[in-house]
Amino acid sequence: MKRRLLLSTALAWAALSACAESPARPQFPPSPASGYERIGSLMQVSVVDRSTGRELPIYRHRGEYWVAGRPGSRYAIRARNAAGERVMAVMSVDGVNIVTGETAGVLQNGYVFSGGERSDITGWRKSDSQIAAFEFTSIANSYASRTGRPDDVGVIGVAMFRERAAVPPPPPVVLPQRDGNASSSREMERRKEASSSVAEAAPAGPAAQARSADSASGAKAAPSLSGSLARPSPPAPSLGTAHGRRETSHVGHTTFERAQSTPDEVVRIRYDSRENLVAAGVIPVPPPPARWPRPEGPSAFPGSEMGYVPDPPARY
Structure with a gap:
């Protein structure tokens, strides 16, 4: 199914849209044994193992969400607009924007989803017709x-933004007409005053909105998407x-204007090998079965x- 690619808006931020797929089955609340499968309220985000088609369990540990990957396996970021x-949705992997390849920032290109849309984002965007697949690998071989x-x-x-609602134009000012030159002169003055007051009350244009967004983004730091699993001597390469x-x-092209310059929601999912997550206590390991004392x-x-x-x- 062909996706639609979103181009620049009045704020000069480009975006990409994702293809519609069948609705995702609800997975909330998560079972205690397997952990979460999707997180996020504005959009539901999960990580899919493409070899099996299954969503990887997402584990919560010390305020962080984690998934366990297998070296050499391809994966996808599954996102559904709730x-x-x-x-x-502006998406990054390893601190890199998956559309442009820039060091990731929240005010960069992303994917746009209509209400209820879902898509599997499977790789780094190379063109309107190709991606380079996401694949778990060693840190040294990462992009x-x-x-x-x-x-x-x-x-x-995944940084999520709502769309700015269209502002209706102000209603036209209708003034009664009067006879006589003096009346006409007064009416012209009244119309000029009314026009100037309407111009002052009109919403700011795209350029003013862009300046406002730029100043807002400069005043507040974007959420950090960095971090690494802190542990001594991991049992396996990260x-x-x-x-x-x-x-x-x-993909195709369209336009999107953000309602504000800061994200409405940010989802962060960290990942590592299962061996490392077990060693760090992220994935709980059941105790061995009890033995009867002899x-x-x-x-x-x-x-x-x-x-x-x-x-x-x-008998002998």
Whole structure:
């Protein structure tokens, strides 16, 4: 199914839209055993193992969300718009914008979803018709490390924006007409005063809105999407995301104007190998089954095999 690519708006921020798919089955609340499968309120975000098609469990540990990846496996970021309006999602992997390849910032390009739309974002955007697949790999082989940006490897970020509502134009000012030159002169003065007051009350144009957005973004720092799993001597190499093989993925173009310059919601999901997450206590490991203590003297159950009572050996 062809997606639509969104181009610049009055605020000069470009965006991409995602294709519509079948509605996602609800997964809330999560089961205690498997953890979360989707997080987010404005949009539901999950990570999909493309080899199995299953959403990876998302574990919460010390205020962070985590998924366990397998080296060499391809994955997708699944996002579903839970709102009844268009929402723009700016996405980053390892601190890199997945559309433009820039070091990620919230006021960059992203995907736009209509109300209820869902899509699997499967890779780095290369053109209107191709992506390079997301693939779990070693940190040294990650796209971020290979482009000189290894500090934020191991994190997926989604910053969400609502769309600015259209402002209706002010109603026209209708003044009664009067006869006579003096009346006409007074009416002209009244009309000039009314026109100037309407111009002052009119909403700011795109350029003024852009200046306002720029000043707002400069006054408040964007949410940080960085971080790494703190632990001594991990049992296995940590993971990053590779610039995988090329795949076909079509997009088109449209426009989107953000309601504000700061995100309405930010989702952050960190990832690493299962071995490292178990060692760090992120993934709980069930205790081994309890063993009965062997009593002194003869044992009532010394470990005979299951079955029926065999015949005794023949007497000599």
